[in-house]
Amino acid sequence: MKLMAVTDNLHSISELASKIIQIKDVVDFVQIREKTKSVQEIISLLQLLEDGGVKKEKIIINDRLDIALLMNIPNVHLPEYGLPVKRVKEHFPHLRIGRSVHSLEKAKEAQRDGVDYVLYGHCFETDSKKGKVPNGIQPIIDMKKELKIPVYAIGGITINKIKPLKQVKADGIAVMSGIFSAKEPYALAQQFYEAINNENKL
């Protein structure tokens, strides 16, 4: 099971860079999802991460394909109303592309369009989707039967949710506030890492 940290759009670029550099060795991916930052701020962040030794292969850019292309970041995560996967794959076949989905149907469609992974959510209640009923983790069982691409789970994932997510065979988890809103992002990321690996051993 892989661990993706997703930025929470609540910190300055320098705070964020420091947090990401702290956790870089215990996460598989960091998705940069800073919707209210300017393009120049995101580019500055990427330069800070490069200086801090964060590998480009670990970075996923949310939405802005152009930033990924200019900064040689090989991974892009496309939101539901974002760029069309098919066109992106046709133009830039070297990129690894993820897509957010909320149902099996949308996940199958995303696979047909050529995505490399889907990010399914939201699984559990979470402050970032307050008042919205979670979709639960049962659909992951069907996705794992019908899809060939990895399925990542997102939304309200805490340490004690890793076991049930392993049981439905999720390939990875994506954690936002659980890491970036924590006082000690490294300690939390480390806990996720250990829980995932203990689970792996079982």
Next chain:
Amino acid sequence: MKLMAVTDNLHSISELASKIIQIKDVVDFVQIREKTKSVQEIISLLQLLEDGGVKKEKIIINDRLDIALLMNIPNVHLPEYGLPVKRVKEHFPHLRIGRSVHSLEKAKEAQRDGVDYVLYGHCFETDSKKGKVPNGIQPIIDMKKELKIPVYAIGGITINKIKPLKQVKADGIAVMSGIFSAKEPYALAQQFYEAINNENKL
């Protein structure tokens, strides 16, 4: 003198498409600047424009280089805190790139970075920059002495501003609300077109 219409982010995609298709033969460029629309909406708009016979060469995409690349639009306008011109030129030398500037210094910097035109403003008082003192049109005189690339003027441009703008040798004008907020966008665009061409004859 060229005429660029800049969309005002105040209409639905279908209204906007209809307005642009109406004015397509009397403007040199249409800059798509719809900051609150989703990427999918902008792509839908571009498809409507294609169906309506608007040439891609006339379309300029604001900010989103990725949309321009995927939709084969050859012109991109980069805002002040947008993508770095130099990197964009290095990666995609075939694109025509414009940049917004507010001073001679920034215009010279933009030229050094390789832009194909600058859009200087705001020239006159305008509702879209309410309460902000305009920069005037005098700097255009120096820009035209020191720059090789075309200088477009933007901000509060009405028909009676075309004469003074010709006098300072602006290469083009960019009009937003003057066209898109008008009840009859075609009539207004036509007036600008005629005023520009009458001036040309003088």
